[in-house]
Amino acid sequence: MDLKSFIIGMLSGIALTIVGVFFLAFIGLQGGKDDDxxxxxxxxxxxxxxxxxxxxxxxxxxxxxxxxxxxxxxxxxxxxxxxxxxxxxxxxxxxxxxxxxxxxxxxxxxxxxxxxxxxxxxxxxxxx
CATH class of the missing domain: 2.40.50 (OB fold (Dihydrolipoamide Acetyltransferase, E2P))
Structure with missing residues (x-):
């Protein structure tokens, strides 16, 4: 594995993690405040x-x-x-x-x- 592939893979993993966290936060905010x-x-x-x-x-x-x-x-x-x-x-x-x-x-x-x-x-x- 060369350095370029390693850096691209690492940056892709970080980007997907950030997108996943924002997605989960967005879904959590969609729950109504009157759920209880x-x-x-x-x-x-x-x-x-x-x-x-x-x-x-x-x-x-x-x-x-x-x-x-x-x-x-x-x-x-x-x-x-x-x-x-x-x-x-x-x-x-x-x-x-x-x-x-x-x-x-x-x-x-x-x-x-x-x-x-x-x-x-x-x-x-x-x-x-």
Whole structure:
């Protein structure tokens, strides 16, 4: 084998590796951001509530956040059910009141303890 063949083979291998990495990255980006959300065909009322409040404890994306529902309005304790809120910008410890909350789907994730979790996805008229 001469030096020219060796260099051409090495450069071809590097080029194909780079193209392969970009291809795999492109395929990975094609997966929708909502892969973990299973949307319902028709939204349903969230536990027949007209209004309820939630406190964000983790922002998933700009328009999605994990939140706990209020459990005691008098003391403002947010130890109720865990849900995913879908809407505008969210930030940690944000308290959000939702009028006419609708369950639009479910969100599946794995918590810090390694347990698989599935929680309702809630949408509605948001008041801060």
């Amino acid at each position: 959300i299973q949307f319902l065909e028709h939204p349903v009322s969230y536990e027949n509530k007209k209004t309820t409040s939630f406190k964000v404890f983790q922002v998933i994306e700009k328009n999605k956040a994990l939140a706990n529902e209020i459990s005691d309005k008098e003391y403002k304790w947010f130890n109720g059910k865990t849900v995913v809120l879908v809407g505008d910008d969210f930030y940690s410890d944000q308290v959000i009141t939702v009028k006419q909350p609708q369950r639009v789907g479910t969100y599946s994730y794995t918590n810090k303890g390694g347990m698989p979790m599935t929680v309702p996805v809630i949408q509605g008229e948001v008041k801060e």
